[in-house]
Amino acid sequence: MDLGLQGLNALVTGGTKGIGRAIAQTLAAEGTHVAICARNAGEVAQAVAELSGYGVKTFGRAVDVGDGPALKAWVKDAGDALGGVDIVVANVSALAIANDETGWQRGFEVDMMGTVRLVDAAMPRLERSPHAAIVTISSVSGREIDFAAGPYGAFKAAIVHYTQGLAHQLAPKHIRANTVSPGNTYFRGGVWDQIEQGNPALYAQALALNPTGRMGTPQEMANAVAFLASPAASFVTGSNLVVDGALTRGVQL
Numbered sequence: 001m002d003l004g005l006q007g008l009n010a011l012v013t014g015g016t017k018g019i020g021r022a023i024a025q026t027l028a029a030e031g032t033h034v035a036i037c038a039r040n041a042g043e044v045a046q047a048v049a050e051l052s053g054y055g056v057k058t059f060g061r062a063v064d065v066g067d068g069p070a071l072k073a074w075v076k077d078a079g080d081a082l083g084g085v086d087i088v089v090a091n092v093s094a095l096a097i098a099n100d101e102t103g104w105q106r107g108f109e110v111d112m113m114g115t116v117r118l119v120d121a122a123m124p125r126l127e128r129s130p131h132a133a134i135v136t137i138s139s140v141s142g143r144e145i146d147f148a149a150g151p152y153g154a155f156k157a158a159i160v161h162y163t164q165g166l167a168h169q170l171a172p173k174h175i176r177a178n179t180v181s182p183g184n185t186y187f188r189g190g191v192w193d194q195i196e197q198g199n200p201a202l203y204a205q206a207l208a209l210n211p212t213g214r215m216g217t218p219q220e221m222a223n224a225v226a227f228l229a230s231p232a233a234s235f236v237t238g239s240n241l242v243v244d245g246a247l248t249r250g251v252q253l
Contacts, residue, residue, distance in 0.1 A: 004231035006031030008131055009057075009082040011075060013065050013118060014092035016043040018187050019137065022218035023089055026226045028054040032087070035078035037063035037071075057082055065092045065114035066106070075121035085125035087229045090115040090136045090159075095191060099150035107151035115159055119166065132175040133229045136163045137221075138240065140183045140248045147202070156181075160240050167238030176237035178228040183244025186215040212245040 010027050014020035015036025024047065028034050033056045038044050041062035048060035059081040063074045079085045092114055096107035115136055126132040141149075142156030159179065166177035184206055186192045192215060196203040207215065224243045227233055242248060 001232065003030055003226060004131070005226065005229070007033075008086040009033045009035075009079070009084045010087035010089065010229065011035045011078050011085060011118070011122060012089045012091060013063075013071075013114065014038055015060070016040065016047045018190050019182065019185060019218045019221045020089075020091040021047060022222035023091060023225050024051055025054075026219070026222040027087070027229070028056050028058070030226065030230075031056060033057040033082045035059040035074075035082055037061050037065070037074050037078075038092075039064050064110075065118070066094070066109040068113065068117050071114065071117050072121045075118065079122070079125050084129065085122050086129040086131050087133050087135070088118055088122045088126070089225060089229065090118050090134075093137070093139075093152070093156075096151040096155075097147075104151045107155045111152075111155040112158055112162075115162065126175050127173060130174075131231050132173075133233075134163070134166060134170075134175065134177040135225050135229050136160075136177070136179045137225075138163075138179045138181040140181055140242065140244050142181060143242070143250055143252075144248050164238045164240070171237060176228075176233070178233075178237060179240040180221060180224045180228065181240055181242045181244070182216060182221045183242070183247040184210065184215040185218060185221055187218050210245050210247045214245070216243060216245060 010032050012024045015024040016038040028051045044060040048058045051058045059078045094106040094110035096103040138159045139156040141153040163177050163179045
């Protein structure tokens with residue numbers, strides 16, 4: 001199935017590791033020009049070099065998405081470098097689990113406002129695209145109360161609400177907006193790898209909750225994002241695609 005992504009331009013925040021890296025690679029493999037950002041300049045440079053191997057235009061910069069002016073400047077410069085913006089993927093999370101004021105503030109600035117500012121900065125170019133798509137990354141922690149209740153779960157839930165509002169507001173402009181809510185996703189150096197090493201009891205408990213007997217992979221999450229971002233999903237907007245291996249039990253009506 002041709003997703004129709006070839007020649008489009010995508011911005012992906014947090015594109016050097018885990019789900020974000022897999023999203024950027026999957027889009028590039030489909031022929032999409034890709035711009036990424038992350039906080040570590042060396043990792044950004046390495047990822048950009050690898051993405052360019054797909055024969056697409058690439059752009060990258062070290063950015064903390066909690067820094068509004070820096071994020072806005074990256075969006076402008078990335079759009080200039082690629083020659084436009086058709087797709088934005090808001091992927092970065094502060095992973096704020098601690099239920100204290102610092103955690104709440106960081107989660108708000110990174111997860112919530114990082115998403116809002118990304119979309120706002122990209123909107124003028126999205127409005128000029130015939131295939132404009134916004135994909136936000138939430139989490140199953142935004143659907144159910146789990147160990148991440150507190151800032152992480154609250155802001156992930158808010159991102160779904162915000163994105164579905166965008167879908168309704170932007171539909172007359174033919175700009176689609178959807179969310180992907182990953183379940184537990186394992187990759188080397190990621191949160192669940194760290195938990196497996198540092199808190200094996202919690203890891204075993206989390207693993208036992210999933211009827212598939214395993215956690216998801218970044219590539220499985222990236223596949224969902226690529227579809228929702230693509231012209232193949234031209235009539236899909238306002239959805240929250242849960243990719244969790246039947247982990248969650250709530251019925252999404």
